[in-house]
Amino acid sequence: MAQLTLAFIAEQLNAQLVGDATALISAVGTLEDATSSQLSFLSNSKYRKFLQSTQAGAVLIKAEDQSYCPVNALIVNDPYVAFAKIAQLLDSTPAAAYGRGQNIVIDPSASVPDSVVIGPNVVISAGVVIGENVQIGAGCFIGENSKIAAGCKIWPNVTLYHGIQLGKNCLVHSGAVIGADGFGFANERGRWLKIPQVGTVIIGDDCEIGANTTIDRGALGDTVIGNNVILDNQVQIAHNVHIGDHTAIAGCTVVAGSTKIGRYCIIGGACAINGHMEICDGVQITGMSMIIKSITEKGIYSSGTPASTNLEWRKNSVRFRQLDQMYQKLRELEQQMAALSQPPSQDE
Structure with a gap:
């Protein structure tokens, strides 16, 4: 299992490190579940509540979130992109194959x-x-x-x-x-x-x-x-x-x-x-x-229709089938209004 110091991670990301440069990181995790050996990130301020209670070894954050971070912080412009880059270095996914198998x-x-x-x-x-x-x-x-x-x-x-x-x-x-x-x-x-x-x-x-x-x-x-x-x-x-x-x-x-x-x-x-x-x-x-x-x-x-309650959907479905009829009625009303707005002819 790879272990990276925060100093090394900061260097890779050109990040500002606030905290212990010698701390070791061996994996990545979420703000809620990360342990002291894991790196997490905050890219959306609406999840700041999880930052304040995180047990992560370090968190990738923007400068405006640094004051809310109770653990080691790595300040970057885009925490999500930075997280992706470090996750690649710590990737534990096995190879698709090893050596040469049988029956090839x-x-x-x-x-x-x-x-x-x-x-x-x-x-x-x-x-x-x-x-x-x-x-x-x-x-x-x-x-x-x-x-x-x-x-x-x-x-x-x-x-x-x-x-x-x-x-x-x-x-x-x-x-x-x-x-x-x-x-x-x-x-x-x-x-x-x-x-x-x-x-x-x-x-x-x-x-x-x-x-x-x-x-x-x-x-x-x-x-x-x-x-x-x-x-x-x-x-x-x-x-x-x-x-x-x-x-x-x-x-x-x-x-x-x-x-x-x-x-x-x-x-x-x-x-x-x-x-x-x-x-x-x-x-x-x-x-x-x-x-x-x-x-x-x-x-x-966009064209997909978002889900609604079944009752709402059934009503709208009926109205959808009536669209052509409603359109024809609207045209008739427009024509009647246009006729009414015409000035009377001089013969009248």
């Missing part, structure tokens, strides 16, 4: 450096190229001619189909499927004819793909995920979607085919984005929203 199948034409660790029952197909220091968990399948760049960590039971490109230092969680066929079919008099999906999936550097997330291969072109994109669990990315750098998509969101999402976008959970849409850079979409037309201006967009 590696095609003779694959390039797999000695630094790659591989769990049991992994299949690495012909023409695969893997970079240095990659971890591949048990039960993974790597399809023909796929490329995995250096430093990637792939948890057990991940499937990469043929021809997939995974950038440096990516993290892929269990159950993810990258490169399955996109949903491409033609209808001939009621019978579905499959259109072969001959593109691939190209994923940039420093991306994270959540558990059971699926990214379909392109139909003709490619599905492209930019650098430092984070996809939560159970996200569906359809064929030929392009996602710009540093965009984040929360769980259970569905992005239909050929949609282009810009850079630095944040998309909430359980959203549905129609196909062939374009979403510009810097857009935020709140959870359970449905996007049916392109978004060309940066901003926050």
Whole structure:
């Protein structure tokens, strides 16, 4: 278990240390539950009540909260970002694999450096190229001619189909499927004819793909995920979607085919984005929203309906069905008012 002095942590963060520089920190924790060997943080002043009673060994705080802190303090501009950086140094998550497990199948034409660790029952197909220091968990399948760049960590039971490109230092969680066929079919008099999906999936550097997330291969072109994109669990990315750098998509969101999402976008959970849409850079979409037309201006967009009491919801549901009738009545009233406001003709 790693132990860091507060002096070392302060140096890493360029933080102002108030307290014992020699105190040792071995883990992170919440303000309510942290012990004297743990580091916590306060980034929102509404949780200041927990700061005043914390037993943490040290707390990352802003300057305005320092007077409320009863323990060692590290003063930074953004406590949450600082917390993330130190949490990485203290991370105790095990490797996805150690050494080389049993029942591994590696095609003779694959390039797999000695630094790659591989769990049991992994299949690495012909023409695969893997970079240095990659971890591949048990039960993974790597399809023909796929490329995995250096430093990637792939948890057990991940499937990469043929021809997939995974950038440096990516993290892929269990159950993810990258490169399955996109949903491409033609209808001939009621019978579905499959259109072969001959593109691939190209994923940039420093991306994270959540558990059971699926990214379909392109139909003709490619599905492209930019650098430092984070996809939560159970996200569906359809064929030929392009996602710009540093965009984040929360769980259970569905992005239909050929949609282009810009850079630095944040998309909430359980959203549905129609196909062939374009979403510009810097857009935020709140959870359970449905996007049916392109978004060309940066901003926050919503369409999900918040929960209410069942009685309230039933009343509103009835009123929603009456909207067209109410609209027609309103038009009639407007026309009547307009007629009444007209000056009388000279013939009258």
